[in-house]
Amino acid sequence: MAESDIKKGLAGVVADTTEISKVNPDTNSLLYRGYPVQELAATQPFEAVAYLLWHGELPTEAELVALRERERELRALPDNVKQVMDALPETAHPMDVVRTAVSIVGANDPKADDPEADLEKAFRLYAVLPAIVAYEQRRRNGQALVPPRADLDYAANFLWMAFGEEAHPTVVDAFNQSMVLYAEHSFNASTFTARVVTSTLADLYSAVTAAIGALKGHLHGGANEAVMDVFREVGTADRADAWMQDALDSKRTIMGFGHRVYKNGDSRVPTMRAALVRLVQHYEAQEVLDIYDALERSMAERKPIKPNLDFPSGPAYALIGFDVPIFTPLFVAARVVGWTAHIVEQRANNALIRPLSEYVGPDERHVEGVSQADLPEDTSTIEEEA
Ligand SMILES: CC(=O)SCCNC(=O)CCNC(=O)[C@H](O)C(C)(C)COP(=O)(O)OP(=O)(O)OC[C@H]1O[C@@H](n2cnc3c(N)ncnc32)[C@H](O)[C@@H]1OP(=O)(O)O
Numbered sequence: 001m002a003e004s005d006i007k008k009g010l011a012g013v014v015a016d017t018t019e020i021s022k023v024n025p026d027t028n029s030l031l032y033r034g035y036p037v038q039e040l041a042a043t044q045p046f047e048a049v050a051y052l053l054w055h056g057e058l059p060t061e062a063e064l065v066a067l068r069e070r071e072r073e074l075r076a077l078p079d080n081v082k083q084v085m086d087a088l089p090e091t092a093h094p095m096d097v098v099r100t101a102v103s104i105v106g107a108n109d110p111k112a113d114d115p116e117a118d119l120e121k122a123f124r125l126y127a128v129l130p131a132i133v134a135y136e137q138r139r140r141n142g143q144a145l146v147p148p149r150a151d152l153d154y155a156a157n158f159l160w161m162a163f164g165e166e167a168h169p170t171v172v173d174a175f176n177q178s179m180v181l182y183a184e185h186s187f188n189a190s191t192f193t194a195r196v197v198t199s200t201l202a203d204l205y206s207a208v209t210a211a212i213g214a215l216k217g218h219l220h221g222g223a224n225e226a227v228m229d230v231f232r233e234v235g236t237a238d239r240a241d242a243w244m245q246d247a248l249d250s251k252r253t254i255m256g257f258g259h260r261v262y263k264n265g266d267s268r269v270p271t272m273r274a275a276l277v278r279l280v281q282h283y284e285a286q287e288v289l290d291i292y293d294a295l296e297r298s299m300a301e302r303k304p305i306k307p308n309l310d311f312p313s314g315p316a317y318a319l320i321g322f323d324v325p326i327f328t329p330l331f332v333a334a335r336v337v338g339w340t341a342h343i344v345e346q347r348a349n350n351a352l353i354r355p356l357s358e359y360v361g362p363d364e365r366h367v368e369g370v371s372q373a374d375l376p377e378d379t380s381t382i383e384e385e386a
């Protein structure tokens with residue numbers, strides 16, 4: 001095989017079909033089960049989008065009521081998940097804590113290895129992840145657990161559990177939109193990881209913990225945390241230009257910019273930037289938007305590389321009050337819906353995912369002193385030849 005035949009990073013490779021979402025870089029669009037994501041973000045609660053991604057249709061009023069009731073039943077942090085989280089150092093990265101907590105949820109589930117129960121397991125994780133992430137936000141600050149409130153919907157309750165006070169509707173709405181935008185994005189690295197693990201017939205919890213590991217990296221979900229290093233380093237908008245020049249001269253990768261699939265801008269950014277603008281107005285934090293715009297402009301003047309979703313969501317989460325290392329766990333709470341929809345799809349039409357590699361290591365050689373006569377004979381080729 002010629003090296004030019006190798007698709008490094010699987011770039012441009014179509015690995016399978018999917019009915020869950022369509023990322024179209026030519027039209028700069030993203031559809032969840034056919035619906036444009038910006039329409040969903042403007043009109044739907046995250047709960048309805050989760051239902052859509054799992055079941056293919058938006059819920060009826062009655063289905064949404066039933067889904068919300070069930071979610072409320074499964075919201076609380078299980079005692080042994082809290083105990084395991086409490087046993088971890090407060091300095092641990094929250095992604096490591098969340099990954100470990102998801103493992104405990106899996107170990108608690110008697111149906112963990114029952115593939116027929118995948119949607120049930122998906123729902124359990126979706127319902128409990130806000131409690132895990134919100135408690136981690138508090139635990140690392142030495143604060144006590146805040147139990148869920150049955151009178152609040154998903155996004156409002158998530159913020160309640162994280163901060164122990166009711167969030168303003170503007171904040172709830174922006175947060176809900178971020179969850180909708182983060183919910184699904186075809187064969188990104190973490191979703192593909194979940195599909196690889198599922199393809200071996202492993203259980204859903206194993207696939208999700210592996211996906212959490214893949215999401216942690218700064219080239220993927222971890223970028224929403226790394227974006228805040230950029231904002232901190234830049235400090236004020238008037239420094240953005242010099243900072244960008246210096247960063248590009250030093251061949252730095254600018255976090256929150258660029259995308260494997262979108263080359264003309266990320267379809268989700270206009271919606272998330274608009275949510276960030278509303279948060280900036282609500283918190284009277286114009287300087288955040290000034291830095292955002294100055295960085296985007298400085299990059300555009302130098303390279304045709306556009307912001308991705310992590311660029312507006314990072315500062316949005318910071319304004320809401322989340323600690324920076326909690327940003328990627330928030331992404332987990334949203335993306336678990338996409339991951340699990342893909343796990344169900346992979347299992348329904350499975351083929352083991354196992355690509356080939358071109359070996360470029362040393363030619364065959366032998367351990368000194370080993371006599372080939374002492375080694376077991378490989379009879380398979382002899383039989384073939386016979
Ligand atoms: C929700 C998400 O996961 S979205 C992605 C979040 N990740 C980030 O924000 C991390 C920063 N971005 C990046 O590292 C990249 O843009 C990726 C990993 C997302 C996509 O990378 P690829 O598809 O492999 O693009 P590739 O690396 O081929 O980039 C093409 C060119 O643009 C440059 N480039 C791409 N992104 C950036 C960036 N953020 N900063 C500086 N240069 C960049 C590359 O250096 C390369 O330049 P070259 O042709 O001179 O070598």
Ligand SMILES: O=C([O-])CC(=O)C(=O)O
Nearest residue numbers: 184185187188189260261
């Ligand atoms: O699609 C990708 O490669 C990364 C991404 O934007 C996502 O997972 O949301």
